[in-house]
Amino acid sequence: MGEKVTAETKKVMTDEERLELCQKLDQELDDFINSLERKRYTEGWPEDRWEEEMDKHPFFMKSNPDATEMSPLAEGLAKLKYDPEENTPLELASSYKEDGNFNFKHKNYRLAILGYTEGIKVRCDDKEINASLYNNRAASHWHLKNYRSALFDSERALSFNPNHTKARLRAAKSALEVAKYDVCIEHCQKLLEESKDKEVVELLNTAKKKKVLQERDERKKDRMISKKNEEKEAVVKAIVERGIRISNCDDADDIDLSKLEPSLPGAHDAIVHIENGILKWPVLFLYPEYQMTDFVKACPENVPLLNQLEQLFPAPWDENNKYRCSSVNVYFEGYDKMPHVVDPSKKLSDLLVMKYFELKAGTPAFFVLPRGSKVESRFLESYL
Known part of the structure; x- marks a missing residue:
């Protein structure tokens, strides 16, 4: 059995011994480096294990990682360079x-x-x-x-x-x-x-x-933000003045553009906006018979809804030519959860203030069905 080394028997190195050991280790390290093959180093430490690899390096290790005997060089370096007691x-x-x-x-x-x-x-x-x-x-x-x-x-x-x-x-x-x-x-x-x-x-x-350029850009940015805020306020003001009912808004003070953003995928840039005092709305047309939809951006409020339908018909999916402006009925679902027929020859602004109309997700939505058809009858019966 080997002799147990205690704190009392541990030999403390003198400054002269430490200096001599340092010089010896430096010389051994120089001799080792000079003996290495001269070639370009191409393999770095893995990025996710720098500290782990560093602890294995004799210049950085603070303890023996695997409890095996350390080389005199590694042991001396670790002790001389990193031991807080030394x-x-x-x-x-x-x-x-x-x-x-x-x-x-x-x-x-x-x-x-x-x-x-x-x-x-x-x-x-x-x-x-x-x-x-x-x-x-x-x-x-x-x-x-x-x-x-x-x-x-x-x-x-x-x-x-x-x-x-x-x-x-x-x-x-x-x-x-x-x-x-x-x-x-x-x-x-x-x-x-x-x-x-x-x-x-x-x-x-x-x-x-x-x-100077940064300050100019910041002023420009501030002006753009201020202009957008003014435009937002103008839109909200116009909606309030027209008396349009907004879903999830208790009163006029509760209206903001975040509640008017279209929820359809890819339609966020079609939010209602104002041009020359005219509100322009995104409008959704739904065709329950075919489970198809048409999304129209920027419909002016002062234009009849019929004008939009004339641009959509004939529809490419309407093989029987049943969907024509003269042969369809247009409905909206009111906040009373019932369908209400509208006159498409009226302006969009007039339809938006009809009794029971409620704007959802900032997008007026209308159902379009062939007049007097079984499809229309089933649609109406579904609300009973």
Whole structure:
């Protein structure tokens, strides 16, 4: 049976022994790397298992994952670099920074971000190392075009070191990329207080020009929104003035365009609107005999319903030519759940204010049936 190692018998390494071990491990690592075959690296870590794979890497692992014996290199690295009992917070943060820098140098920006993030998590009290960790992580994000993250990390770096020129310049560039032009201008102006750098001057001028364009577009957008709101209010006002009954609306104050949107698939752009004081409605014609429908967009309220039927007949599905303007009856289903016949020669506006008429889903709907036919009789009997 092997000897049990306790906290009392554990040998504490001196600074000289640690330095000697570091130099030995560095040399062994250099010799190992130099012995590798020189070829292009083509296989990256799987995106969904970066942290898992990182924990298996001797530079990052904090414990032995499978309880087997670790190599001296892996054990020494893990102990020297990551053991909180063997390292101060500053030493740990510095080690993670070095790991991040190594990956950044080799353009492994995602791995570099992981390294810098671990260093930030240490929360050491050194402002310079924290500023450096955030700045370097911002640089990694910048190369990955994660501009919002680059801006956040750059400004975090500046919170630890307001004079960090690289962090401020990257903050300005990132702000420009995410259209935060005021932020970009502010950082550029602070940079120009120290030096009239040509790159910063060009960046500042670009931000000012884009800000002018942005403000113009916002004014244009605001005008469009205001115009649409005015049009919506005009539509609602016209409906109230005409006395049209709207389903699920208790009074005039309860009417809004959301309750007037057509519920038919693909018909959302056909919502009632007003042109030159005339309401134009989407109208649905139903033919129960054939289970067919016609959907007509923008029917003017001052035009007889008959005009719309004349454009629809003869119907391609009416092989027996039964559906003609002179031989059909037109009905609507009232809020009393009964059918009501209408005179199609009347204007649509007159039909919409008939007794028992109720507008549903913003779409006037009418049933069309051959006059005196069995189909019409069955339709009427279905309401009895």
